[in-house]
Amino acid sequence: MTKFYGPGDKSQAICDNCEDLVSTTFAYRSVPFDDSSGSVDNILVAVCDQCGTVLSVPPQSTPAIRRAREAATVSLEVNLRAPEIEILDTAAYEIDREATPRFRKPLITYYLNRLQAESDLLENTRRDFPIWAEQRKAIYARGDIPRRRLSFKVTPRTQALFSELTIKTGWQKTELVRSIVMLVGQDFIVQPNDKPLNYLRQVASLVNA
Amino acid sequence: MSKIGFTAAKQKLVAALDNGDYLHAARSGNLNSKNLLLPGQVSAEQIASIVKACQGPDYTSDPLHSCPSVEVYILKGDGWYIKFCFLENPSVMFISAQQLGYHDQILRTWR
Numbered sequence: 001m002t003k004f005y006g007p008g009d010k011s012q013a014i015c016d017n018c019e020d021l022v023s024t025t026f027a028y029r030s031v032p033f034d035d036s037s038g039s040v041d042n043i044l045v046a047v048c049d050q051c052g053t054v055l056s057v058p059p060q061s062t063p064a065i066r067r068a069r070e071a072a073t074v075s076l077e078v079n080l081r082a083p084e085i086e087i088l089d090t091a092a093y094e095i096d097r098e099a100t101p102r103f104r105k106p107l108i109t110y111y112l113n114r115l116q117a118e119s120d121l122l123e124n125t126r127r128d129f130p131i132w133a134e135q136r137k138a139i140y141a142r143g144d145i146p147r148r149r150l151s152f153k154v155t156p157r158t159q160a161l162f163s164e165l166t167i168k169t170g171w172q173k174t175e176l177v178r179s180i181v182m183l184v185g186q187d188f189i190v191q192p193n194d195k196p197l198n199y200l201r202q203v204a205s206l207v208n209a
Numbered sequence: 210m211s212k213i214g215f216t217a218a219k220q221k222l223v224a225a226l227d228n229g230d231y232l233h234a235a236r237s238g239n240l241n242s243k244n245l246l247l248p249g250q251v252s253a254e255q256i257a258s259i260v261k262a263c264q265g266p267d268y269t270s271d272p273l274h275s276c277p278s279v280e281v282y283i284l285k286g287d288g289w290y291i292k293f294c295f296l297e298n299p300s301v302m303f304i305s306a307q308q309l310g311y312h313d314q315i316l317r318t319w320r
Binding site for chain 1: 228229230231232233234235236237238239240241242246247248249250253273275276278279287288294296297298299302
């Protein structure tokens with residue numbers, strides 16, 4: 001039988017405040033996330049019997065934490081020309097044939113993280129994107145190319161990463177997403193690169209496990 | 210509690226995951242956003258299968274800084290970093306179950 005705790009039940013935990021292994025009592029508390037993205041109201045937690053600090057959380061509080069985590073997400077919307085969505089979807093399809101539209105967001109997040117972590121990549125992208133954008137403009141001038149909305153919810157941390165990169169590049173959110181479309185196009189269409197493909201396939205297999 | 214060897218630790222951890230006999234440590238009274246098991250972004254079954262696949266060299270342990278009588282164990286396997294300790298009640302206290310590097314970020318955004 002799965003363990004299920006109730007208020008008043010006892011357990012143990014390590015208290016950093018008391019610097020000891022202490023006894024705890026389960027009670028309902030509102031507990032913040034450590035990344036300042038909000039808090040979860042009235043969940044069952046174990047509280048230190050000596051100093052009252054919240055020390056642990058049982059698995060039965062997971063559904064409430066998950067709901068709160070989802071509520072803390074921020075909507076991100078950009079309008080792209082249809083061929084640019086097709087570039088993202090072509091890569092997503094290569095990575096995981098089962099989850100094409102769902103994989104747009106992890107794909108973008110992967111490149112956001114790389115732009116943040118790899119200064120060379122960021123510099124090259126800043127240099128190459130304006131040229132690429134001009135080329136795309138010339139292509140789109142040839143005919144009536146529809147626009148499509150790319151919309152997804154991101155965590156406050158990813159939102160912060162977006163903001164940081166828009167400041168670093170001096171670009172708008174749409175330009176930043178389009179620069180990622182350019183990188184995806186380079187790695188998956190122009191000059192297929194096994195490194196991101198294999199890496200993202202691994203991620204896809206894990207999240208679809 | 211004395212230090213536990215790799216095979217025994219693995220068995221004990223998997224059993225605790227199966228029985229729900231574990232708790233998640235809070236970090237200074239806050240919810241640890243890096244622990245993906247806490248908001249259910251990864252399931253106990255998935256963590257159990259990662260643990261089962263771990264080998265001896267993936268396993269390390271050290272006394273806990275703030276409470277040296279407690280041994281903290283770390284398993285690193287398949288891009289995961291799982292940090293925990295064994296207690297009497299619950300059997301296992303998860304300090305973190307997170308993915309390393311980009312994995313962590315990407316998995317967080319997956320809904």
